[in-house]
Amino acid sequence: MSEAELHVLKARLRGGILNKVRRGEYRCALPTGFVYDEAGNVVLDSDAQVRETITYFFETFDRVGSACQTVKVFRNEGLNMPSRPCNQAAAIFRPLTASAALRVLNNPRYAGAYVYGRRLYRRSANGKKTVQRKRQFDDWLACIPEAHPGYITWERFQENLKILETNGRGYEVARASPPREGAALLQGRAVCGRCGRHFRVRYATRRGRQEAWYVCDRAHGSRGEPNCQSIAGSPIDEAIGALVVERMTPAAVELALEIRTEIEARHEEADQLRCRAIERAQIEADLAQRRFMLVDPGNRLVADTLEGEWNDKLRAMAKACEDREHGRQEEQLVLDDVVRERLVSMTTDFQKLWGDPGTPNRERKRLLTYLIEDATLIKIPAAGSTRIHVRFKGGKTETLTVLNPKSSAQQVKTQPQVVELVDKLLDEHIYSEIADLLNEQGLRPGGSARPGRGDDCFTASRVAYLVHRYGLRSRYDRLRDRGLLTKEEAATRLGIHPCTLVRWAQHSIITRLAYNAHAYLYEAPELNPPVKHCSRWNPLVDRAATIKAAKVSKPSYQTEGDAV
Ligand SMILES: [Zn+2]
Numbered sequence: 001m002s003e004a005e006l007h008v009l010k011a012r013l014r015g016g017i018l019n020k021v022r023r024g025e026y027r028c029a030l031p032t033g034f035v036y037d038e039a040g041n042v043v044l045d046s047d048a049q050v051r052e053t054i055t056y057f058f059e060t061f062d063r064v065g066s067a068c069q070t071v072k073v074f075r076n077e078g079l080n081m082p083s084r085p086c087n088q089a090a091a092i093f094r095p096l097t098a099s100a101a102l103r104v105l106n107n108p109r110y111a112g113a114y115v116y117g118r119r120l121y122r123r124s125a126n127g128k129k130t131v132q133r134k135r136q137f138d139d140w141l142a143c144i145p146e147a148h149p150g151y152i153t154w155e156r157f158q159e160n161l162k163i164l165e166t167n168g169r170g171y172e173v174a175r176a177s178p179p180r181e182g183a184a185l186l187q188g189r190a191v192c193g194r195c196g197r198h199f200r201v202r203y204a205t206r207r208g209r210q211e212a213w214y215v216c217d218r219a220h221g222s223r224g225e226p227n228c229q230s231i232a233g234s235p236i237d238e239a240i241g242a243l244v245v246e247r248m249t250p251a252a253v254e255l256a257l258e259i260r261t262e263i264e265a266r267h268e269e270a271d272q273l274r275c276r277a278i279e280r281a282q283i284e285a286d287l288a289q290r291r292f293m294l295v296d297p298g299n300r301l302v303a304d305t306l307e308g309e310w311n312d313k314l315r316a317m318a319k320a321c322e323d324r325e326h327g328r329q330e331e332q333l334v335l336d337d338v339v340r341e342r343l344v345s346m347t348t349d350f351q352k353l354w355g356d357p358g359t360p361n362r363e364r365k366r367l368l369t370y371l372i373e374d375a376t377l378i379k380i381p382a383a384g385s386t387r388i389h390v391r392f393k394g395g396k397t398e399t400l401t402v403l404n405p406k407s408s409a410q411q412v413k414t415q416p417q418v419v420e421l422v423d424k425l426l427d428e429h430i431y432s433e434i435a436d437l438l439n440e441q442g443l444r445p446g447g448s449a450r451p452g453r454g455d456d457c458f459t460a461s462r463v464a465y466l467v468h469r470y471g472l473r474s475r476y477d478r479l480r481d482r483g484l485l486t487k488e489e490a491a492t493r494l495g496i497h498p499c500t501l502v503r504w505a506q507h508s509i510i511t512r513l514a515y516n517a518h519a520y521l522y523e524a525p526e527l528n529p530p531v532k533h534c535s536r537w538n539p540l541v542d543r544a545a546t547i548k549a550a551k552v553s554k555p556s557y558q559t560e561g562d563a564v
Contacts, residue, residue, distance in 0.1 A: 024114040024144045031107050032084045032091060033151065042114075042148035050082040050091050051151075057081065057096075057104065058152050061160065065179065065366070066167050067101040105164060108143065111157035112150025117141025179365035184212040185237045186375050187365060192216040193378030193387070195228050207451070212237070214377060229379050231386055235402040236377065239388060241364075243400060244371055245351050247392075250344045257343070267327075274324040281317035288313045379404065414446040414466060422463060423472050430475060430514050431460040431467075438463075460517070476515040484513060484521035493524045496532055504530065507544035 020026035030042060033054045037043045045051055056079070060070045074081065080093035081100060108115045117140050122132045137143070145154045152160075180187060182203055190199040199214040212233030219225040288310035295303050353359055354367065376389040388400040418438065425434045435458040448456040467474065490510070491498040505512040505522060509530050512520040533543065 018141065021116045021142045024142065024147050026116060028116065031104070031109050032082050034109060034148070042109075044149050044151075045082075045091070047082075047091060049093075050084075053079065053082055053093075054104070054110070054151050057101070058110070058156075061101075061105065062156075065163055067105060067164065068098055070101050071096050071098050102164070105160050108145075108154075108157060109148075110151045111154045112146055112148050113154060113157075114144040114147035115140055115142060179362045179369070181360060181362050182212060183210065183237065183361055184214065184233045185240055185361070185365055185368055186214065186233075186377075189368070189372060189374045190214050190236075191374050191376045192229055193376045193389070195219065197228070199229075199231075199377065201233070229377070231377055231379050232405045235405060236386060236388060239400050239402045240368075240372075240375065240390070241354065243390065243398065244368065245354055247371075248347045248350045248354075250347050253343050253347050270327065271324065274320070274327060278317065278320045278324060281313065281320045285310065285313040285317050411449045412446045415443075418443055419466060419470050419472075422466055423470075426467070426472060426475050427478060430516055431463040432517060434463045435459050474515075476521070479513055479515055479521045483523075485524050486521060490522035490524040494529055500532065503540060507540045509540070509544060509547060 017026055027036065027040065030036065033045050033050055034042050035045055057070065057074075060073050061067070064070055064073060073079075074096040079096070081096040081104075082091040082093055083100070084091045104110060108118075117135060119134050120132045121129045124130050182201060184201040184203075186199070187201050188198065191197070192199055195216060195218075197216055197218045199216050200218075202213045202215050203210055204213075205211070214229075214231045214233055214236070216228035216230070218228075220227050288306065292303070292306040292310050295306055297303060350367070354364065371393060373391040373393055375391065378387045378389075380387060384406075385401050385403050388402065390398045390400065392398070421438070421443075422434055425437060429437065438458040443458070445456055445458055445462050448454055466472070485493065487498050487501060491501045494501065494510075496504075501510070501522065504510050505520065510525070511523040513523075514520050
């Protein structure tokens with residue numbers, strides 16, 4: 001046989017195969033879990049263990065949402081995946097691998113579809129078949145859904161493919177990794193407000209607690225630049241949780257349903273308009289037909305024109321009918337009362353589920369997947385806050401502002417208002433008095449924020465520390481500014497011995513003010529200063545009593561000076 005004949009034969013055989021393929025009749029090797037029965041139909045494997053394991057595999061993937069997690073579940077539970085190599089009747093069980101899991105998830109036959117030509121093969125020089133490339137879905141030679149029984153539905157299969165695709169974008173800009181057990185709710189959904197890249201999530205255990213951070217370190221990884229932003233996770237997660245619970249209220253669902261009813265009413269109106277269009281097209285087509293029928297068959301030119309017109313009208317009518325059908329299909333989703341009630345009850349269930357401490361974070365993140373598209377975070381260090389722009393699935397946006405947690409140093413720092421108060425109190429009080437006043441007002445020193453130091457109170461030495469640390473003007477200087485004199489100065493001015501001055505001060509003949517717990521400054525009046533009496537005839541006690549009595553009867557005594 002010549003080369004040409006061989007080529008023709010081969011082409012005809014190939015043509016025959018392709019014809020069978022298009023009808024879904026061409027027999028090809030089946031994946032594990034399917035067999036051909038005597039009649040040549042594809043049926044599920046008769047081995048119950050094989051069937052159950054494959055069903056469990058798909059259930060596990062639904063639950064965990066990732067091929068690798070499925071492999072982990074199988075390993076932890078000690079399960080093996082069946083495999084039936086070619087030409088072997090008995091299935092062998094071996095540990096599930098990630099590649100096997102992906103192969104099963106990507107195989108449309110498990111969804112009961114007959115497919116052929118998903119890959120393009122080519123024979124290499126040694127005669128072996130090698131995969132040249134994968135074909136796009138549209139280029140498959142055959143794809144007949146629901147051709148035979150399957151383990152999952154066709155819709156489920158396509159959803160699984162979508163999940164796999166988003167999971168596989170780990171290192172792309174738009175990272176939407178499968179939800180993990182960590183506490184950072186915005187995992188894979190937080191976008192950096194400064195550079196537009198996706199945040200990575202970092203966890204660390206500090207003081208026995210696990211803390212999460214959103215870190216934008218892509219530039220660090222690729223170009224060694226410093227981290228773009230690093231934001232503590234807990235306040236952001238709390239704000240997002242509160243927002244989601246607040247939004248998922250029965251009132252919100254009722255409102256959405258009201259809008260839906262209104263839209264349905266509009267659809268009815270639109271449908272009526274489309275019906276009118278069909279009627280009009282029908283009338284015009286009838287008219288064109290009548291005109292064509294009435295024309296003289298001998299007058300070919302006119303007849304041709306009228307026939308063309310009739311055809312156009314018929315085409316217009318067909319299009320109007322098609323438009324109406326298309327529109328109706330789109331609007332078919334009508335919500336009845338049962339669905340409405342279910343939606344309302346779901347919101348309360350949602351709030352319960354979200355607030356339940358037993359709900360794993362993985363499930364919370366999954367719930368979030370249905371609500372939030374992404375959230376952009378911008379840290380504002382000057383204000384000590386972070387701005388969160390949340391984008392909901394429906395396209396609505398919401399902006400939140402949360403306070404960043406304070407650093408350890410900031411936490412133990414004394415509050416500025418306490419320092420201000422101390423500054424004010426220094427005019428009238430000494431350190432120990434100020435400490436008592438602060439404690440009375442329920443204020444606590446900064447150090448009380450440290451673990452186990454909650455009972456710390458202000459003491460004189462703590463107040464002294466604040467005064468020195470914040471450079472407040474000392475009480476001594478303040479009193480000196482007010483014109484108070486030291487013991488020696490006052491004694492010199494009054495012309496008495498310092499010991500006499502002290503005794504006078506003790507008996508309130510002159511005023512003295514403490515500038516610390518042990519020392520005083522003295523007021524020496526310029527007008528009518530007290531003079532020394534003979535204590536034999538006028539003891540100090542009597543003199544003090546006289547002054548006191550004079551002060552009570554004549555409050556303006558001080559301004560007039562000491563007349564005693
Ligand atoms: Zn960034």
